[in-house]
Amino acid sequence: MEEIYKTIKHFGKVKIDEPLQKHTTFKIGGNAKIFITVEKVDAVIELLQYLDEKGVAYMIFGGGSNMLVADEGFDGVVVKISDKTHTVVGNHITSAAGMTTVGLARVTIDEGLTGFEWGVGVPGSIGGAVRGNAGATGGEMKDIVESVEVYRNGEVSTIKKEDIAFQYRDTIFKHNSDVILRVTITLEKGENATGLKQAMEYLAYRNSTQPQGHASTGCIFKNHEVKDDRHDALKDLGVPEEFLKNKKIPAGWLVEKVGLKGKEIGGAKVSERHGNFIVNTGNARAEDVEKLIDEIKQKVYDTYSISLEEEIQRV
Ligand SMILES: Cc1cc2nc3c(=O)[nH]c(=O)nc-3n(C[C@H](O)[C@H](O)[C@H](O)COP(=O)(O)OP(=O)(O)OC[C@H]3O[C@@H](n4cnc5c(N)ncnc54)[C@H](O)[C@@H]3O)c2cc1C
Known part of the structure; x- marks a missing residue:
């Protein structure tokens, strides 16, 4: 070393x-x-x-x-x-992977571009956002990414949107060892006053629904995508029709239904406000969080025969 x-x-x-x-x-x-x-x-x-x-x-x-x-x-x-450099050409923006998602969303609003206002509420870097197809309030990275420059096997390659295999909180980058270096996004022309207003509304909504004041890593689990053959069984188990119609059950709802909101192990606690958040109340260890995750998965499986998938990356 x-x-x-x-x-x-x-x-x-x-x-x-x-x-x-x-x-x-x-x-x-x-x-x-x-x-x-x-x-x-x-x-x-x-x-x-x-x-x-x-x-x-x-x-x-x-x-x-x-x-x-x-x-x-x-x-x-x-x-x-930590490279945050970016260039704007018309409605295309190319940014280094180290730019914050919040910062890049703010740039798009200032430039009078629309389509990425939702990014003002997503922590982390734009490289990380592309890798996990981050999204909020109906928007996702897949809607705006044009291409990505990556380090792959010792070389730099450009990957076009259609080759990224964007899915719900998933891309090829979650399954290979590419390192995202730069990201190019394409947006529509808009009005910066309207964009700013929309961004503020998104932020207000987030602040009213997500836990404040404790360290966390956002949503722990992906929302569960319902397969057609499970519709009736889940309905019988009390899953609301609204979720079944959208074919998506919020993970936070499942955590609440199995009675684990507020559950604490060591310094880790399932948020009282949002069942899909685990917060660090002070001195949580990864081991505490892992135990909570395992208990949630087990209870949700036992009750609904649903295997929750993690959205977070364990490293
Ligand atoms: C309070 C809070 C709210 C959140 N709300 C949302 C939300 O609304 N929507 C949402 O989608 N997410 C949300 N998240 C989760 C998180 O903000 C996103 O997943 C974010 O895009 C992760 O980016 P990051 O740079 O922090 O990634 P990191 O945590 O640094 O990395 C995550 C994974 O990506 C890899 N990675 C990072 N950068 C690169 C790169 N350049 N190339 C290759 N691999 C890379 C890492 O190795 C790791 O495996 C929230 C998190 C918090 C704490």
Whole structure:
């Protein structure tokens, strides 16, 4: 690691044995052997080429807002991409992966473009948002992404929207080791006053429905997509027709129905306000959260024969 440390410090700001809890919105996670913050995408490419050549394990960090990092930490190099540069050409914007989703949404509003107002409420980086097809209040990254530049097998490639396999909180990037470097989005012309008003309404709605004042990592589970052959059985179990019609059952509703809202294990607690949020009440460990997740999954399965899928990334 000594040699690695000496070489990679040319690519960015390096910290040794860095507590990852300082870099996740959940404020949970053990130490990374090496943590490097890289300011420029070009330096990220060179760094990854070097790490691949040396066979060193690495992990990418955006905003750390969709992760449950193990208490044992990560025995390799954590690469935080912090390049926030972006260019606007007409209604197309290309942004480095380290730009915050909130910041990019704000840029689109200022530019009088419409279609990404919902992004003002989503924490984390735009790279992380594309990877997980982040979305809110009806919008999703898939609606606006035109193409993505990635680091793949030592080279830089451009991936077009149709090859990203966008699905509900899913893309090819969740199933391969591509590192997202830059993202190009395309929007419609709009009015910035209208966009700002809409963004403020989205924020007010979020603040009234999501827990405030405690660390979290957003929604833990994906909402459950209902298969046609389960419609009648779920109806008999009391699932409202409204959810069955939309073919989606909110995970938070399921957690509430199995009586686990407010349940606490160690420093982790299922939010009283939103059943799909687990909050860190102070000194939660990843182990506490894992136990809560397992208990929720088991109870929901026992009651509804539904296997909840995690939206968060365990690392
Ligand atoms: C309070 C709160 C509210 C939230 N609300 C929403 C919401 O409304 N909608 C929603 O969709 N999400 C929501 N989230 C979850 C989270 O904000 C999103 O999933 C976000 O897009 C994650 O981005 P990130 O940069 O923080 O990813 P990280 O947590 O840093 O990373 C998540 C995963 O993506 C990988 N990754 C990150 N950057 C890259 C990259 N450049 N290339 C390749 N892989 C990468 C990481 O290795 C990791 O596996 C919320 C979270 C919080 C804390």
